[in-house]
Amino acid sequence: MDVSQYLEIFLDETNEHLQNLNTQILSLEQDPENMDTINEIFRAAHSLKGMAGTMGYKRMQTLTHDMENVFSEVRNGNIKVKADMIDVLFQCLDALEEYNTNIRESSDEGTNDNGALIKRLNDIMSGGSDDSAASAAQEQTPQAQKAETAAGGFERIKLNESQQSVLSEAIRQGKNVYGLTVKVQESCILKAARAFLVFKAVEETSEIIVSDPSSQDIEDEKFDLQFSLIIVSEAELNEVVAAAKGVSEIEDVSGSVLNLDDVSTGEEKEESAARAQEESAEAAPAQTAQTSAGTPTPPAEAAQTPAPANAPAAKKAPVNKPVVNRTVRVDIEKLDTLMNLVSELIIAKNSLVSASAMSGNSSQAVNEQIEYLESVTTSLHESVMKVRMVPIESTVNKFPRMVRDLQKKLGKKMELYMSGEETELDRTVVDQIGDPLMHLLRNSADHGLESAEVRKERGKPEVGSIFLDAYQDGNNVVIEVRDDGNGIDTKAVKNKAIEKGVITPEQGEAMSEKEIIDLLFNAGFSTAKVVSDVSGRGVGLDVVKSMIESLSGEVEVKSKLGEGSTWTIRLPLTLAIIQALMVEIGDEKYAIALGSIQTIEDILPSDVKLVQAKEVIQLRDLVIPLVRLNEILDIPSKKDPEENLVVVVVKKGDKLAGLVVDELIGQQEIVIKSLGKYISKCKIISGATVLGDGEVALILDANALI
């Protein structure tokens, strides 16, 4: 079977499962008794195994199979979750990730058998069954399993009145009523298709009265490995069973004649189901949980009927399989194309607006239509944007695991608290924000947090806290990485900077705390005295800064010595289309992103003052430096110097600057196009846009001007 076309989906889903496993195992570490978590892990491992098997990745399959075995034992209560087991499991996940990477790169899983890991997994297994309590449980297992099968089989099907009357009618007519329990092989890929074939085979001789799960659920593959039927047939039981068994990949079909006495009402059934539950619960506590969790349809009440006190897990509500959302996986490239088309449409709309303004005699009707078009394109743009938005969850979810590993590596105690994982950002941004965030977190863990002893001395809780908070703020998304560690030692930074020749001692004297902290973003700067493999290679914060800036974002630090530091990353919601103010300087047109503009001021030439030979203006108690754009951009201004200045006040963080322009043109929705690698030297231009008349206007990067 050619599976290459599924490779993409396989990789995607494997990633999801791995992520899920990571998260679940982490929470298992916290709460080793949680049956929901164990079940979830078991399911994820099981799906992984199935997928790897289907794709023919034998090594991956073997490893997941052994992991699954371990979980199955845990689930059955035969072994307990221990710290070293968690470690092994994490190593398994790393190994799986390695397979996944290999597959992504070469569509081959590689040759690493991970024999050592598999051996350790097996050790865990055998170690578990040596346990006397566990072996006792194991002795009971066959019996318990029997109870389970029975409980999950056709005997549990509840009948409503009409179905009952159909059955009694059939019996009166001398037909036979059978119950069938069909078990699909574990390795079966298309369970639903097999089930369908079974249905078809059975329907040749019989009439299916009711099935469990419902036929709709079976079609949607919402069942584990078995399903049950109650049928009315004129044929012999073994004929029907043989017909069902004739379908390939069916492991077992068991059936029996149903007495009408057995065909009880719903309530009675429920009771007997509860009885079955109790029996099995007494046999092996964990089995009960499995039964109630594994088969979604049986009455949930069963689990709530008074269960023996030694089966606390059984009281938990069954975990239903996650509801499948109605979603479509779309290639990101297709979305990019769609976005480009929307951009083209907006440019075309802008052309229409300027064409109608040019012709001068635009009629009311044309204007109305243009306005309508405008509102449609704006909503279209918003919808496409929303499609591209994904929660940052997918990126930040790997951090708890990372912090856990860091904790072991650095020998510090720390805890990561995250909030706002559901905050959404453009897909491309989410994909790229992972590395900078990881860097900041490592930085906090390595440089920020003190060792437990120092923390104790300072009267702080021994366990350091790192916070990762994300939230939306207007047209921006803010992500904060905060720690309660030592904060930034500005003196150490200053000395280091002088030592490295980044600044002169005189410069150092004149610098404010904030300016010194900003030095950290300089290339090749690291204050860690010991270079660790966690951070401190000196290629850190400058990369973080440039990565964030390449996403049109900005990063800021606030720090208090002894109390901790906060790194704030601010990212625009979208990268492609923005609202901008169009201005004219000389005879050139430029765009300034509306997001960075604070106010627009009309200033008398006499109000411009000189401070340290630099022009400034005073605005509501604030002294704002002036930037004459015509000088920076080398364009002769066409304005009379006596005239009032048009000043666009822009903001970066808490810094302001006044950009002097010749004329304001107006607000416009612009599509940002890159200038390309070829013209990357110009730092004050962040991109270009195509105007309505087909000309190109450059976008000024207000951040670079301040």
Add this chain to the structure above:
Amino acid sequence: MNEVEELRPVGETTQFIVIKLGDEQYGIDIKYIDNIVRMQHITRVPKVDEYLKGVINLRGEVIPVMSIRIKMGLEKDVETKSSRIIILKLEQQGTIGVIVDEVREVVTLENERIEKVAYDSKDEKANFLCGVGKSDGGLISLLDLNAVVLESV
């Protein structure tokens, strides 16, 4: 220049577009050419090298445009009716427009008729050439586009 020779096996032909810069004829390998457009308004980009004339809008895409003349140390371009922008698609630099005085014709040269130029460090122009082709219309200097487009450090 060895690479170029490898790319042009004996017995086969290569097509060039013949352009004029001043009085001289130059050839550009046709495989790099994406499009030829008329001269249009070029939006100046501040604070870049002089030979980078700015950017143009080519069907909604923003494309940088450079002057071969300035890059090669010739006189500045004079815009005439026959001025054209040749849009090149290069592997490394992406899409770039170059301004030429005139586009003359397409010639097909047998590879035997392409001669390597002797490297002469004194002649600045020679650095931008990868060979000389002999055609019926005279000699054509073949531009080494990578050298032309390469950012001057």
